[in-house]
Amino acid sequence: MRKVAAVVLAGLVLAGCAMATRVPVLVKPLVDPGGEGEFTFVVMGDNRPWWAGKDTVFQNEYFAENIRGANASGGEFVVILGDLIHGYSKDMAVVNRMWDDFDRATSYFELPVVPVVGNHDIQDRKSAAVYKRRIGPTVFSWDYRGCHYIALDSEVVGRIDRIAGAQLAWLKEDLKRAGGARRLFVFLHKPLWRFGPRERWPENRWNREVHPLLAAAGVDTVFAGHDHEYQRYPTRDGVNYVVTGGAGAETRGGELEGAFFHYLVVSVKGRTSCYEVITPDGRVPVDYVTTQSLEAHELDLNIEPLESLPKDGFIEMRARLKNPVASEARVTVTWDTKGTAWQPIGQKAVLAALRPNDEAAFAIQAHVTGRLFPLPSLKVELADDTESTKLLSWNVFTQALAKIAPMAMEWNVVGPFDLGEPSGADALKTGQEAYLLGWLPGWDGMLPPEKGVDLAAAYRGKDGKKIRWETLKADKRGIVDLAAAYTFAASAKSDKPVNINLNRSAACAVTYVYSPAAGFHDFTCGSDDSILVRVNGEEVWYKHAKRTLKTDEDYFSAWLKEGWNEVLVKIGNYDGSWAFCLRVLDAEGSLKFALQPGAGAAVAKQP
Numbered sequence: 001m002r003k004v005a006a007v008v009l010a011g012l013v014l015a016g017c018a019m020a021t022r023v024p025v026l027v028k029p030l031v032d033p034g035g036e037g038e039f040t041f042v043v044m045g046d047n048r049p050w051w052a053g054k055d056t057v058f059q060n061e062y063f064a065e066n067i068r069g070a071n072a073s074g075g076e077f078v079v080i081l082g083d084l085i086h087g088y089s090k091d092m093a094v095v096n097r098m099w100d101d102f103d104r105a106t107s108y109f110e111l112p113v114v115p116v117v118g119n120h121d122i123q124d125r126k127s128a129a130v131y132k133r134r135i136g137p138t139v140f141s142w143d144y145r146g147c148h149y150i151a152l153d154s155e156v157v158g159r160i161d162r163i164a165g166a167q168l169a170w171l172k173e174d175l176k177r178a179g180g181a182r183r184l185f186v187f188l189h190k191p192l193w194r195f196g197p198r199e200r201w202p203e204n205r206w207n208r209e210v211h212p213l214l215a216a217a218g219v220d221t222v223f224a225g226h227d228h229e230y231q232r233y234p235t236r237d238g239v240n241y242v243v244t245g246g247a248g249a250e251t252r253g254g255e256l257e258g259a260f261f262h263y264l265v266v267s268v269k270g271r272t273s274c275y276e277v278i279t280p281d282g283r284v285p286v287d288y289v290t291t292q293s294l295e296a297h298e299l300d301l302n303i304e305p306l307e308s309l310p311k312d313g314f315i316e317m318r319a320r321l322k323n324p325v326a327s328e329a330r331v332t333v334t335w336d337t338k339g340t341a342w343q344p345i346g347q348k349a350v351l352a353a354l355r356p357n358d359e360a361a362f363a364i365q366a367h368v369t370g371r372l373f374p375l376p377s378l379k380v381e382l383a384d385d386t387e388s389t390k391l392l393s394w395n396v397f398t399q400a401l402a403k404i405a406p407m408a409m410e411w412n413v414v415g416p417f418d419l420g421e422p423s424g425a426d427a428l429k430t431g432q433e434a435y436l437l438g439w440l441p442g443w444d445g446m447l448p449p450e451k452g453v454d455l456a457a458a459y460r461g462k463d464g465k466k467i468r469w470e471t472l473k474a475d476k477r478g479i480v481d482l483a484a485a486y487t488f489a490a491s492a493k494s495d496k497p498v499n500i501n502l503n504r505s506a507a508c509a510v511t512y513v514y515s516p517a518a519g520f521h522d523f524t525c526g527s528d529d530s531i532l533v534r535v536n537g538e539e540v541w542y543k544h545a546k547r548t549l550k551t552d553e554d555y556f557s558a559w560l561k562e563g564w565n566e567v568l569v570k571i572g573n574y575d576g577s578w579a580f581c582l583r584v585l586d587a588e589g590s591l592k593f594a595l596q597p598g599a600g601a602a603v604a605k606q607p
Contacts, residue, residue: 035146035182036270042070042111043187043275044263045081045225047247048120049098056086057097059105062261063248065280071110073265073278077144078111079151081225082118082189083249084135092126099134114151118189118225122155139167141174147268148181150174152188154226160503160575161190163210171210175217182271184219190576191224191243193233204487214239220273221266229258230277232290242275254379254391256297256324258289300324301380301394303364305402309372309587315342317364317400321380323354324392329382330354333362336377341370372405372585373524373555398551405524405585407478408511408567410595412455414469415507416486417447418462419572422504440504440572443530443544449508450534453566455596462505471595472509474581479526479549482507482571483578503575510568513584514592515560522585524552530572531580533558536565546574551581564597 047063049056070078085098106113117138122128131138138153152163152171159165178184192206214222215237225245229252233241244264251259262284266275277284287293303319323329331351337344349362366376375397382390419442448459461467474480483502515521525531525541528549533541533556540558547553571580584591 037145038267038269039145040073040075040265040267042073042075042078042263042265043081043223043244044070044078044247045189045223045243046083046118046228046245046249047080047105048083048118048249049086050250051086057094058101060248063105064108066247066261066263067105067108069278069280070263071108075111075265077114078109078263079114079116079149079187079223080247081187081223081244082116082154083120083225083245084115084118085121087120087127088123090126092130095127095130096134099130114149114187116151116187116189116225117153117155119155119160122157125157128157139170141178143178143181145268146181147183147185148178150178150184150186152186154188154190154192161192162205163188163192164205168209172213175213175219178217183268183273184214184217185266186214186219186222188222188224190226191233191241193222193241211236211239221275223264227258228252230260230262230289231258231294232286234291244277246279254393256289256382256390256392257294259391297324297392298394300392303397303399306400306404309368309404313368315364315366315368317397318361319364320359320361321351322359323356323382325382325384325390326356327384328353328355329384331360332381332383334379334381335364335366336379337366340374340376341368341372342376343367343369344376371522371555373522373552375552401583401585403589404587405522405583406591406593407474407581407583408513408593409474409478410593411472411474411480411509411511411569412469412595413472413480413482413485413507413509414449414459414461414467415482416462416467416502416505416573417442417459417507419443419504419506439544440506440530440574443506443572447506447508447570449510450568450570453510453568455510462501469510477551478581478583479551479579480509480581481577481579482573483576502573502578505573505578506570507573507578508568508570509580510566512594512597513560513565513567514594514597515562515565516590518562519560520557521560521591522555522557523582524555524585525569525580525582526551526553527571527580528577529574532570533582534566534568534570535559536561537568544572548577549579549581552583560591564594566597 044066047059049058049060084102087095087098089095115135117131122131139151141148141150153167154161156167163171193204193211219239221240221242224243227243228245228249229243230246231243244262246260246262248261251261253259260279262277262279264275265278266273275286277286277288300322301319303317306317321331321333323331330353332348334348335344343366345365351360351362354360378394380392419440422439422441455469458466458468472480472485486502525533526549529546530544532539535558541554541556543554569580569582571578
């Protein structure tokens with residue numbers, strides 16, 4: 001590498017640590033002994049190529065555009081927050097070609113580059129060895145211009161998505177050594193502060209173990225990527241949290257959701273710092289996309305629930321939209337029915353110019369000539385007084401299904417079961433594509449509850465621990481967050497931090513559905529990661545995947561007998577978040593759910 005190099009020059013001091021002995025960056029030596037000078041540096045994340053087959057190698061023009069912008073920014077170095085290559089190949093020759101093209105692309109930087117490791121860069125010990133040979137250490141720190149910088153590794157093999165063990169111990173010592181720095185900055189790939197429990201998020205390992213260390217040390221900002229978006233999170237105990245993942249990887253969603261290409265320019269002056277968000281079209285305010293703005297946008301569009309499905313297949317959904325921007329805007333709502341059985345009557349609604357916070361009503365009409373699923377997608381385009389276009393996208397059709405396709409809200413759950421560690425033999429057995437999707441060796445074997453449900457039984461779970469059935473409730477969206485449930489339960493039983501490993505795990509969840517008559521019913525489900533569904537012991541759906549949960553992503557039909565039906569769901573977790581949801585189309589409102597056959601039956605409702 002020309003710019004990405006394992007060299008330390010005068011003007012850059014590596015904090016001594018066992019985790020790393022060198023910094024993978026060339027920083028120009030500058031004379032600034034007081035450490036009080038004004039300067040800037042650049043932060044960007046997720047430049048990796050877009051998926052183009054298993055041999056995805058070449059960096060894209062979006063990354064090149066950000067490189068040109070960074071060169072013109074006046075920044076003195078750039079930090080890239082992981083997902084530097086596409087990765088996820090077991091062929092190390094292909095992986096090395098990916099790194100060769102990363103070298104080629106980054107050679108166009110006119111400022112030094114500090115790489116941070118991401119999940120696309122390291123997945124196993126082989127890819128970790130290539131990374132350390134080609135790039136350098138994954139955990140390190142450095143001092144420059146009187147500031148202290150820390151790079152952490154969210155992809156430690158065996159401890160993915162955790163800052164734990166030797167890395168956590170090193171972080172504690174490194175923060176002690178950084179006591180005299182005028183500003184402290186932390187960089188990592190995944191925004192671990194938001195992993196884990198949703199409603200009880202302070203119990204997340206990061207928020208319980210890492211954040212207090214950063215707050216006590218006076219850390220200024222934590223920068224993460226992974227999500228291909230920009231989002232500013234609330235400041236907590238003086239620590240700013242920012243996601244910046246717009247360096248070149250494909251974006252998802254709309255501009256007002258943070259899905260745009262960008263990078264940050266961080267300015268340090270005296271003992272203060274701030275940053276700007278730079279897009280190909282210029283600058284946007286740092287509060288352009290915040291946690292609060294995203295929560296507010298969830299309320300900007302509302303669709304009235306359908307009371308029933310007309311027999312002729314005609315559907316009309318009534319909706320209200322509030323102008324989500326602080327200026328007058330002409331609004332266009334478009335629904336995309338490609339690949340669905342929906343035949344739209346009109347493809348869009350154009351609303352007159354709306355002033356800020358003004359609302360307008362419109363209707364979505366269509367004929368459904370077959371199955372209701374998959375559902376159409378919906379996008380909102382806003383043309384404001386600056387003539388710029390801003391997009392929002394909502395999964396709003398799920399709002400319309402609340403009455404006719406209720407979520408299963410209560411489950412008997414047992415887990416975690418151990419699914420084992422994948423090996424090279426699994427790649428040959430399952431095929432390259434399945435292996436790269438996060439193959440779980442024990443996934444295709446039947447767990448004890450699949451062979452026969454006994455809610456009074458105990459089983460041997462992960463790490464040999466005895467596990468029993470417990471009752472879990474879905475959140476208001478119908479999602480059962482297994483990672484939250486198991487992490488919180490373990491933490492609640494101990495006064496000390498709990499090191500619970502949910503990677504390569506599975507759980508079984510059971511609920512019972514009463515049907516007054518026999519017949520086929522449409523189901524949908526979503527999962528993070530793999531999912532298998534059995535109805536009355538018969539497998540009716542199977543999906544092996546390494547993915548983030550999306551409501552209604554999978555859909556299938558299953559026969560419900562007259563009376564009580566047992567629905568068992570097996571959910572596999574490769575790493576990170578772990579959750580599932582399931583709903584049943586019930587236009588007549590005749591189905592009832594219960595935790596046990598005949599006990600506590602209630603008409604299924606989504607709150």
